[in-house]
Amino acid sequence: MCAINVKNLKETLIESYCKIMKKFIKNLSLLAFVASLGFMMSCNEDEETFDAPILTIESTQLDSEFSFEGTPGTPLSYTVVVASEAGFNTLYGGGAVIATKDPGTTPTSFEFPVSVEIPATVGTYTTEYYAIDEAGQESNRITVTVEVVKGIVTHTQTLLGGQSNSQANSFYNAVDDETYNYATTRDEKSASVDFLFFYGNTNLYTIAAIDDADANTAFSAALQSENALGSSIIETRNATRFKVLETTAAEFDAIETDAALLNIYGEVAAEATKVNGLDAGDVFAFLLAEGRSSKVGLVKVLSVSGTSGTDRAITIQVKIQE
Numbered sequence: 001m002c003a004i005n006v007k008n009l010k011e012t013l014i015e016s017y018c019k020i021m022k023k024f025i026k027n028l029s030l031l032a033f034v035a036s037l038g039f040m041m042s043c044n045e046d047e048e049t050f051d052a053p054i055l056t057i058e059s060t061q062l063d064s065e066f067s068f069e070g071t072p073g074t075p076l077s078y079t080v081v082v083a084s085e086a087g088f089n090t091l092y093g094g095g096a097v098i099a100t101k102d103p104g105t106t107p108t109s110f111e112f113p114v115s116v117e118i119p120a121t122v123g124t125y126t127t128e129y130y131a132i133d134e135a136g137q138e139s140n141r142i143t144v145t146v147e148v149v150k151g152i153v154t155h156t157q158t159l160l161g162g163q164s165n166s167q168a169n170s171f172y173n174a175v176d177d178e179t180y181n182y183a184t185t186r187d188e189k190s191a192s193v194d195f196l197f198f199y200g201n202t203n204l205y206t207i208a209a210i211d212d213a214d215a216n217t218a219f220s221a222a223l224q225s226e227n228a229l230g231s232s233i234i235e236t237r238n239a240t241r242f243k244v245l246e247t248t249a250a251e252f253d254a255i256e257t258d259a260a261l262l263n264i265y266g267e268v269a270a271e272a273t274k275v276n277g278l279d280a281g282d283v284f285a286f287l288l289a290e291g292r293s294s295k296v297g298l299v300k301v302l303s304v305s306g307t308s309g310t311d312r313a314i315t316i317q318v319k320i321q322e
Helices: 006-046 182-192 213-223 249-254 258-265
Strands: 054-058 067-070 075-083 088-093 096-100 109-117 123-133 142-148 152-161 171-173 178-180 195-200 204-208 241-244 283-287 296-305 313-321
Touching: 054 123, 054 142, 075 088, 088 109, 096 109, 152 178, 152 195, 171 182, 178 182, 195 213, 204 213, 204 296, 204 313, 249 258, 249 283, 249 296, 258 296, 258 313
Parallel strands: 067 142
Antiparallel strands: 054 075, 075 109, 088 096, 088 123, 123 142, 152 313, 171 178, 171 195, 195 204, 241 283, 283 296, 296 313
């Protein structure tokens, strides 16, 4: 019968047991890692994600490029709209915070109305808008451009009487939209007179500068004066000059800016001392004397009236540079 070494058997059994346990623990750890990885992936799949906010601008005044052209003082209105899945948080305009969410709310749609008056200084002004949502995501950016252009002054309706019409003044201040009679012009206001109205058998309904020869003849005859508009009697005779245009009444009505007015005026200088044969709907240009700031203006004839020297008249509308 063989003898069994109990000590060696014990050591062998212990060594085998240790190997089995190490393998078991290793496999158990691998299973635990796989299980935890699956759990983490499951968590990521369940986490909610949101699209970045979208910013738009709604306006009847801005064009498709979000730009606007206007004269100083013109009102401009538009609305900045933010659509946000995660909820609106902050709106920026011009690099500064201009709106934040109300406490305790997370609106998915937010509207910010903008109402401004165009600045007095001619130039280009821009404002960039963008928003941040509750998830910290930034929206697209939109830049609003405002082009401030020089405006014009419109005198809507002015009646001028002929040289023999004592019921309506004949002399006109185009800058201030004022009319004067002959005596006031002669004694006080000649420096403010830009043009006058007279009616002649040849010239018919006529607008002229105070230094026009035919105007002097017409007023001299009406006032029984040898030289009614001469330099010896009228202290200041502003040399306003005119030119006939092919501009229609509708084109005249559409002019709202200095640039549009100058475009209609054109490159050819006004050189005539008068425009005659006028009738309703006619449009002509004038250039004021240097002493009157050399401003450019346009005149539309609204009506002509009268059948004799005592009631001849013309009604005009004037657009002039500021």
